[in-house]
Amino acid sequence: MIAEQVMVAADVSTTFQAARALDLLTVRTPLLKASMWIRGLPERLRGRAGPTPPRLVMSEPIALPGWLPLGEQPDREIAFGAVGKFWRPVIEWRDVAPADFGGFHEPGWGKIAANFSVLPCGQDHTALSYQCRTTTTDPDSRRRFLRYWWLIRPFVAHIMRATLWAIKADAEAATADGSR
Numbered sequence: 001m002i003a004e005q006v007m008v009a010a011d012v013s014t015t016f017q018a019a020r021a022l023d024l025l026t027v028r029t030p031l032l033k034a035s036m037w038i039r040g041l042p043e044r045l046r047g048r049a050g051p052t053p054p055r056l057v058m059s060e061p062i063a064l065p066g067w068l069p070l071g072e073q074p075d076r077e078i079a080f081g082a083v084g085k086f087w088r089p090v091i092e093w094r095d096v097a098p099a100d101f102g103g104f105h106e107p108g109w110g111k112i113a114a115n116f117s118v119l120p121c122g123q124d125h126t127a128l129s130y131q132c133r134t135t136t137t138d139p140d141s142r143r144r145f146l147r148y149w150w151l152i153r154p155f156v157a158h159i160m161r162a163t164l165w166a167i168k169a170d171a172e173a174a175t176a177d178g179s180r
Contacts, residue, residue, distance in 0.1 A: 009175065015118050021059065026166070027159070032162055068095075084109065
């Protein structure tokens with residue numbers, strides 16, 4: 001598991017709505033851009049790079065193979081996940097229905113479950129967190145994933161922090177604008 005958290009100068013509802021509305025494709029940092037470019041290189045070299053979806057908002061139908069909404073508790077948490085072979089140079093994704101995600105155990109796969117959650121911290125302040133958990137369906141996949149995870153974990157943490165800071169900025173801007 002990897003978890004990141006940030007304090008937001010906005011109430012829970014405003015912060016949660018900012019998390020629900022964030023287009024993840026708008027989160028940009030030089031390191032994020034470089035890491036995504038490197039991660040996509042094997043697909044581009046093989047001529048298999050697919051089109052980028054116009055938006056990637058976790059509260060909307062997810063337009064990426066393998067990714068799915070896992071649930072939402074209003075003003076509390078939104079969860080999403082994926083099934084894939086993340087450790088491969090070209091990721092193989094597996095589409096699974098949300099109701100089947102927890103019970104999916106076919107050997108050779110990994111699962112990601114992630115969430116944004118909010119907790120009130122005093123008046124008009126919110127603790128916003130982003131957690132990401134992974135599991136694999138067999139020992140061989142676990143070994144492969146752990147080697148891959150050792151390499152990419154710092155980049156995943158950076159992406160998670162950048163995402164939280166984008167949500168924080170949106171929530172605080174909405175509060176300053178009085179549009180909550």
